[in-house]
Amino acid sequence: MSRPGIFGPPRDWPAQDLIGLSDELDPDLVVLAYRCGVFPMPLHNAWFPARMGWWSPMRRGVLLPDGLRVTRSLRKSAKHYVTTVDAAFDEVIARCADPRRPHGWIDHDIVDAFTALHHRGVVHSVEAWTPEGNLAGGLYGISVGGLFAGESMFHDPDIGRDASKVALLRLVSAMQRDGQADRIIDVQWRTDHLASLGVIEIDRDEYLGVLDETLALSAPDWAAERGRTDRGGEETGA
Structure with a gap:
């Protein structure tokens, strides 16, 4: 190459x-x-x-921010977590890369590259915490223009019921916050689980056709997002 x-x-x-x-x-x-x-x-x-x-x-999984399906149970779960952005990136990617996870694929090369990009301000994490301050779930991905490409997400099976979904809910809020309705969250492949959250499939040509326009959009204000803490669905300052 x-x-x-x-x-x-x-x-x-x-x-x-x-x-x-x-x-x-x-x-x-x-x-x-x-x-x-x-x-x-x-x-x-x-x-x-x-x-x-x-x-x-050939069939790309994408989530349009206004297409997220938020059930009553998810809204209820969100009240049990505090969400942050870029507060614990190293721990989030380590949990996503845990080799004990079924179908784990994240290796040291991926961790090193995405950690370097996190330090450049290109890769971001979203965390969901219990009220006691324990990391219950999270996700990370790369932000390029109006595209956020989600790489992986996790939840703690003991304390993190719906925690990864709550982190996704916070990500969607960040993508929508300044009225850029055409931003896209790329999830690579659609699964039944992701489909239940509103992820759709589009073919490769369609995805590539909208990509340039999406990249031309502004990225979310990640610095401002780091200053926001969402407590039970209500945002506060850092």
Whole structure:
């Protein structure tokens, strides 16, 4: 893979989710990939000689901020948590990367690259805390223009009922806060769980067609988000 035009024109991509391979992963490449509609995911235990796969799903899972389904039970759960932004990134990504999680895929290369991007202010975490101050759930992802690409989310099975959903609710609030209704949350693939929250599927061509417009939008004001604490659904200053 070479730069620029590292992935080539989309018309030349294979008609499958996996569109490239490499042994290289660095923060700049990750940002470039998302701008091209591509994301990295390691090829653990695969027969491919490369260790990193580059993916652009034929059917992309996306959540439009005004499309989030908030049930009565989720609103009730939200009252039991305090949510923050970028307050515990290292712990969130470590919990998401816990090798004991089923279908875990986040390796040291991913952690290193996204941690570096967090320090640059490009990758952000959202946390959900119990009133006692324990981390109950969270998510992290990369913010490029009006696109937030969610990488992973987790909840603590003992203390975190609905905590990852509550973190998502806070993320959606951040994406909507200044009236930029056309921002998009990319979740890579639609699952039944994500579909229950309002995630839809669009085909690759449609996703790439709206990507440039989305990237041209302003990102949420993450500095302001770090200064907001949501306590039971009511925002306060830091």
